[in-house]
Amino acid sequence: MTNARVAISGVGAVTAIGVNKDEYFSRLLNGESGIATVRYFDTSIFSTNIAGQIDRERLGFYFEKETGRPYEEYDQSAIPFAAVAIKEALSDASLAPSDFRQKRTALVLATAAGGINCGLAVHELYFHKKLAYSDLGMAKKYPFHSLTAELSDLCGIGGYSVTNISACTSSNAAIAYAFDLIKSGLADVAITGGMDILSPFEFSCFNAYRALAREACRPFDKNREGLVLSEGAAMLVLEPFETAVGRKGVVEAEIGGYGITNDAVDMTAPDAAGVSAAEAMRKALAKADADSASIGYVAAHGTGTKLNDVAETAAIKNVFGKRAYDVPVSSVKGAIGHMNGAAGAIGAVTCVMSLSSGFIPPTINYQTPDEACDLDYVPNAARSSDVQACLSNSYAFGGQCSSLLIRKAGDRTC
Amino acid sequence: MKLSDLGDRFVITGSGIICAIGNNNAEVWQNLNNSEQLMGTEALGENKKTISRPLDVDFAGHMSVDMCRMATKLTKMALIAAKEAALQADIAGLDKNKTGAIVGTALSGTVFREEICNSLQEGKKRASALLASRCAPNESVGALCLELGIKGHNTVVSSFATSSLNALFNACVALACDDMKAMVAVGAEEISGIVMELCKTAIIGDQSSISRRSIILPGISPAEGAAAIVVEREQDALQRGAVVLGRIDEIAITQSRSDPRHIVDSLERSMRACLAWKPNSFYISANANGSVLDRLENMAMKRVFGLDIPRVARFKYAAGETFGASGMMQVVTAVNSLRHDSLPTTMDSGSGKTERVSSITGRDGSGSGVLINCFDQYGTAGSALLCMRGQ
Secondary structure, three states, X not given: OOOOOEXXXXXXXXXXXXXXXXHHHHHHHOOOOOEEEOOOOOOOOOOOOEEEOOOHHHHXXXXXXXXXXXXXXXXXXXXXXXXXXXXXXXXXXXXXXXXHOOOOEEEEEEEOOOOHHHHHHHXXXXXXXXXXHHHHHHHHOOOHHHHHHHHHHHHOOOEEEEEEOOHHHHHHHHHHHHHHHHHOOOOOEEXXXXXXXXXXXXXXXXXXXXXXXXXXXXXXXXXXXXXXEEOEEEEEEEEEHHHHHHHHOOOOEEEEEEEEEEOOOOOOOOOOOOHHHHHHHHHHHHHOOOOHHHOOEEEOOOOOOHHHHHHHHHHHHHHHHHHHHHOOEEOOHHHHOEOHHHHHHHHHHHHHHHHHHOEEOOEOOOOOOEOOEOOOOOEOOOEEOOOOEEEEEEEEOOOEEEEEEXXXXXXXXX | OEHHHHOOOEEEEEEEEEEOOEOOHHHHHHHHHOOOOOOOEEEEOOOOEEEEOOOXXXXXXXXXXXXXXXXOHHHHHHHHHHHHHHHHHOOOOOOHHHEEEEEEOOOOOHHHHXXXXXXXXXXXXXXXXXXXXXXXXXXXXXXXXXXXXXOOOEEEEEOHHHHHHHHHHHHHHHHHHOOOOEEEEEEEEOOOHHHHXXXXXXXXXXXXXXXXXXXXXXXXXXXXXXXXXXXXEHHHHHXXXXXXOEEEEEEEEEEOOOOHHHHHHHHHHHHHHHHOOOOOOEEEEOOOOOOOHHHHHHHHHHHHHOOOOOOEEOOHHHHOEOHHHHHHHHHHHHHHHHHHOOEEEEEOOOOOOEEEEOOOOOOOOOOOEEEEEEEOOOOEEEEEEEEOOOO
8 A cells, every 4th residue: 555645637528518628617617508409319208308418520520530430430339528538638647558558557437328329229129130240349339348448449548447337426436446546556547537428218217217307407496307418528547646746747636535425225315314425525534634624615416406406415514514605516517417427527527627727617507596405506607716625526326425525736745 | 457466465254146056155055066057047038048047036035125126136136145245244243334335247237228228119208217227237236235234335346257356356445445344245247138139149349350159159158146245354354253264365457458369468467466476276267158268268378377277167157157247256156165175066177077176275285275267358357366364
């Protein structure tokens, strides 16, 4: 065990409001929304027709430029989103694949259903009894880990890989695991994050849960009616602090710690009191040897569902006490939707960008305060703030709770 | 990536299993020794391919009524294996906030995804909420936490054939880095009709030289099941007086390109990392799933051992290929063979004969070990070295 500090030396993002991190964050601060009518499949049988979608034409151009492979070969999976985000994160970290040859490299990714459209295509052929050998290329992209294995090939990242598949907490869990690999000295560099793609399958599932909003995602608003699904990817490069500083000169952010807990109360609904969600935040603080007073921003899970937003608000009050009312809390899901397996990773990238820019993104579509959700949700307009440390939360079906603590790297002693 | 770089020592204090040849450790061990093969074989899918799965399972006797009614078979099998392991390890009295669970699976949820996909094909408006929830892989770990009262580190990981070895690796990392006292590591798999079809058509790959062959005959026998162990840091286990069933000396997992040459390289690296521990007596629990991958495993073993390949045991002739659960199946079988100091009836890789070995203890009596191999066509390869020493 080396117990190294864990630097975030690079980040990349592909979202419904931008196919790179700067475009994403600047449009996020402007309060723009990437939610629109679904273009890529028929939604007429579902209760809603809106989602956050990537500009796939532009994304395809970047994907082919970065990988030299035809976009059409991969366009049914989240692989192109992730490949572009990984390349951006590596570039941001001033790392090239050739730098990995002498390093113990880990590729720790997350997805909820990144290959599901390939699965749907295979299922359709199977359903009509037309599945043939020539369809194997598509079938290979269906299993969860096939995306990570393919990205390992595409991005030239060998070494070790694993895919976290814990639904909405999966990318927070992946980042936490990558943090442990670096901190403990098991890996020299870790590329971590999440990816997901919109599909009729996901629409069908969330439609069944009656969790989809018809007009807009309104996190923490009294009239919130649910979440809006979206797609994209967000990636981070993690390294030992000394290594990253030695190569880049400056590192702006580090992961201080994380907490992963389980409600163990109900299989589907979150614990309304948010006890385990609070425990996850406390664990992240303790691991980072930090006090809740040091937290200047909470990147909320904030899905815009009735139960989640109340439970998360209760958890934040549980951790921060009276100070909870003074801590800015915002959710990006009104702007970009719920990226599922990439939700935690985009939360982490948002924290990194907030720390480096000095701006906290707003919760858009917030109109009517809710007495059960009475914190400072940074409504509708970004805010300037000298944030030193953030918490980023993700929760999932099955009682899973997770929090990351991300802070300015500064000159804290190692 | 090597587990030993953590500098901690990890031990197994409980194990559980449910598969085509038995619904618990005792049954599986007995049936292995009786040379039973694929007892729970049934036809599945339109092409009536055979699948091996646990039979006559008393699900209701192992979990709450609601769980039995709502959960997927994968989750129920994971629960049965995990409860057997937890009972044996006697972890009920441990701090629930410092006890965690990690599930490894490759294909979780495909059965129910298939149902939803079929309903979409038929133009149905939506799936039921229950069906939708059954598609989420994290249902299994949520159920483990709920039924065992676990509140600590919990997650679900996938890396195809090495999924459950990766779950074990993740569990050890959580013990060392997330202040957990005990982790339940589980491998579980449930097979759908489309998986059977893909196996028939060969998910082995479409570009490589090994691709244009069916792997179903004389290849793999897809199977369902779950296996679980409780893993602890050695010092914690000894401090609380737990019975140590085996020690994990090493787990090495690598990702390579998905062509045969790189897969062999990758498996060779994993085995060599484990053998750096210089076990003085061991057998190899081979991946050996009956597919063309066996040739690659033989090549890797020859590279590592030359002509002097240790005794090779294979388990899948009896319980089938459980994909994401296979690594943990091998771990649990290895734990049982270490406990009984006996290798079950197996196939010698050289002669192809069935044989029974009564003792696997080293000639000098200093201990014994098992080198476990897991790898797949996606380029993920893993090896683990379990040893008896440490008791």
